[in-house]
């Protein structure tokens with residue numbers, strides 16, 4: 001299949017084995033992109049590849065658990081070895097962890113997967129994005145970030161862990177990361193934008209949440225106008241990857257209403273800078289990049 005004019009040739013997409021990302025991967029492949037999908041589950045990955053191949057699409061699967069920094073680093077090396085260019089890097093993998101769990105690196109799991117993995121993987125793949133410029137970084141955020149508090153003294157909820165608060169904070173962090181990245185990439189022809197896919201109750205995201213959260217989600221899902229479909233979430237994701245305007249616009253947070261201001265805490269330059277430095281510290285790199 002030949003890529004249409006606005007479709008990036010090589011797209012790296014995390015969290016493409018389920019929900020919004022699975023549909024987005026298939027849609028991008030249908031538009032002619034080669035899509036490198038990152039996921040944990042080989043069977044799910046291979047099924048996705050086979051489904052795409054049957055439709056003449058090109059999806060390749062790379063197995064990696066983004067919770068572990070050593071795995072993110074070796075994934076970075078594997079992707080650099082496999083692809084000499086990366087036109088779009090999409091950070092879509094995400095989770096909400098019911099209990100406070102620590103990764104092998106001793107970090108809170110939600111923050112590690114939703115914020116630190118995108119931070120480190122972007123660092124690992126920056127050369128490929130530069131080679132391919134104009135290129136894009138796209139991040140799946142969430143409007144739930146507006147409910148988040150930011151406590152730099154206990155960023156990873158060692159006290160009073162609450163799964164929804166931890167999830168909301170990780171999404172605030174990821175918006176702050178995108179905006180800061182966009183600023184730092186000024187004049188490089190690499191754009192960085194993030195979006196809210198809508199409230200999509202039918203995905204696997206809250207499978208591990210406390211029962212009361214799942215009941216609330218089920219209840220909210222039946223109220224007309226509140227929930228949306230994974231197809232709509234995927235449509236928003238693909239728009240940031242392919243629409244010409246997001247090859248120009250950078251540092252944008254997009255919801256169903258188009259470009260929108262994120263919360264003050266997410267946009268605040270001091271918070272952004274501090275989160276950038278803290279993330280660098282937590283993944284063991286210098287903060288003066290890119």
Ligand SMILES: NC(=O)c1ccc[n+]([C@@H]2O[C@H](COP(=O)([O-])OP(=O)(O)OC[C@H]3O[C@@H](n4cnc5c(N)ncnc54)[C@H](OP(=O)(O)O)[C@@H]3O)[C@@H](O)[C@H]2O)c1
Nearest residue numbers: 015017018019020040065066093094142199200203204205
């Ligand atoms: N659903 C919503 O209402 C909603 C709203 C706002 C934002 N979002 C965001 O949308 C994105 C997609 O979520 P979804 O709703 O489509 O949920 P989903 O069906 O659970 O998909 C999440 C994806 O992330 C992957 N993932 C999770 N932890 C991972 C890890 N440690 N390593 C590698 N991959 C991992 C999952 O892989 P596996 O297949 O291995 O589990 C899956 O492919 C997430 O960033 C989520 O925060 C969702």
